[in-house]
Amino acid sequence: MTSITILGAGAFGTALAVMYALGGHDVTLWSHKADEADRLQTTRKNALRLPDVSFPPSMAVAAEIPAVVGPVLLACPMQALAGLLETHRRTLDGQSLVACCKGIDTRTAETATEIIRRLCPNATPAVLTGPSFATEIARGLPTALTLASSDAGAARVLQQQLSTRTLRLYRTTDTIGAELGGALKNVVAIATGAAIGAEYGESARAAILTRGFDEMTRLAVALGAERETLTGLCGLGDLTLTAMSEQSRNTRFGIALGRGQTFDESTTVEGRHTAEAALRLAADHALDLPVMQATADLAAGRATASEITDRLLARPLKEE
Numbered sequence: 081m082t083s084i085t086i087l088g089a090g091a092f093g094t095a096l097a098v099m100y101a102l103g104g105h106d107v108t109l110w111s112h113k114a115d116e117a118d119r120l121q122t123t124r125k126n127a128l129r130l131p132d133v134s135f136p137p138s139m140a141v142a143a144e145i146p147a148v149v150g151p152v153l154l155a156c157p158m159q160a161l162a163g164l165l166e167t168h169r170r171t172l173d174g175q176s177l178v179a180c181c182k183g184i185d186t187r188t189a190e191t192a193t194e195i196i197r198r199l200c201p202n203a204t205p206a207v208l209t210g211p212s213f214a215t216e217i218a219r220g221l222p223t224a225l226t227l228a229s230s231d232a233g234a235a236r237v238l239q240q241q242l243s244t245r246t247l248r249l250y251r252t253t254d255t256i257g258a259e260l261g262g263a264l265k266n267v268v269a270i271a272t273g274a275a276i277g278a279e280y281g282e283s284a285r286a287a288i289l290t291r292g293f294d295e296m297t298r299l300a301v302a303l304g305a306e307r308e309t310l311t312g313l314c315g316l317g318d319l320t321l322t323a324m325s326e327q328s329r330n331t332r333f334g335i336a337l338g339r340g341q342t343f344d345e346s347t348t349v350e351g352r353h354t355a356e357a358a359l360r361l362a363a364d365h366a367l368d369l370p371v372m373q374a375t376a377d378l379a380a381g382r383a384t385a386s387e388i389t390d391r392l393l394a395r396p397l398k399e400e
């Protein structure tokens with residue numbers, strides 16, 4: 081049995097907490113809002129984010145971060161991570177911190193482990209990422225994910241601690257590859273969603289998925305990732321899930337954009353933030369990423385789906 085602390089009581093944090101508690105681990109789910117922690121504890125459900133799942137009796141809910149023993153899973157949205165670590169650095173520095181968020185910080189263009197290293201220099205950073213919808217994790221459906229840490233020993237320990245009967249973890253020391261795979265696939269999923277929303281067809285979606293994956297790989301490799309990591313669960317695996325399913329919020333956001341409809345602003349859509357950050361990183365490396373650029377322009381209202389399509393189709397012909 082491992083003691084697992086989960087920070088962030090949204091859909092994913094709650095799902096992980098339920099799964100690990102059902103797996104016999106000692107789990108505490110923390111919410112940064114006292115009233116939310118209270119509501120979760122009283123109802124033993126997360127009615128807002130995961131309404132169909134009841135908490136196992138052994139799962140603890142807290143409004144204060146408890147004394148940390150084992151790994152700490154960071155399950156807040158990416159843009160909230162730096163603030164969370166700044167506020168709680170005295171508790172969290174020196175711990176095993178596993179980022180579960182998928183994105184790039186728009187202020188600093190950092191990934192999660194880069195933020196962890198800057199704000200909690202004595203912590204051991206790791207990443208849990210790959211294809212998984214919260215509802216399926218919570219139901220204990222069979223899932224395979226990537227566990228990344230540049231510390232090979234830490235990766236082995238976490239792989240053992242965080243694998244369960246239904247969750248199979250593959251490990252890697254390529255943290256930047258794992259993080260960028262998870263972050264950038266959201267941007268591509270918005271683009272593929274937009275193609276479906278604009279009724280350009282499934283062939284257009286496949287084209288964007290493939291060219292988008294090429295852009296994910298080129299940017300990640302330029303930033304130090306290994307190419308093979310991007311073809312794994314955390315890259316191609318997660319892109320396939322996210323871009324092909326309307327369970328995905330990034331895909332649904334893209335579909336709304338393609339239809340010219342509005343989208344609920346309170347929904348976490350990581351890719352719309354990551355698109356802008358990815359373009360900044362691409363500019364630093366003189367990379368041309370037309371699918372990422374198109375996504376950023378569409379999401380920010382700088383161009384319509386039809387203008388973007390004309391632009392993409394008019395690009396000079398080239399070798400694949």
Ligand SMILES: NC(=O)C1=CN([C@@H]2O[C@H](COP(=O)(O)OP(=O)(O)OC[C@H]3O[C@@H](n4cnc5c(N)ncnc54)[C@H](O)[C@@H]3O)[C@@H](O)[C@H]2O)C=CC1
Nearest residue numbers: 088089090091092112156157158160164181182213214348
């Ligand atoms: N929902 C899913 O299926 C999956 C989500 N993820 C990733 O997990 C991350 C979180 O996503 P979800 O849980 O789905 O989002 P969500 O929108 O369901 O929940 C986000 C939660 O974070 C909390 N939060 C906001 N600021 C916070 C802070 N400063 N400190 C602590 N908590 C804070 C919010 O109160 C909310 O409960 C995202 O980066 C997402 O990409 C990864 C895999 C699957």
Ligand SMILES: O=C(CO)COP(=O)(O)O
Nearest residue numbers: 210211212213328329330
């Ligand atoms: O990361 C996810 C699946 O692996 C969840 O995707 P969405 O954030 O688009 O819902």
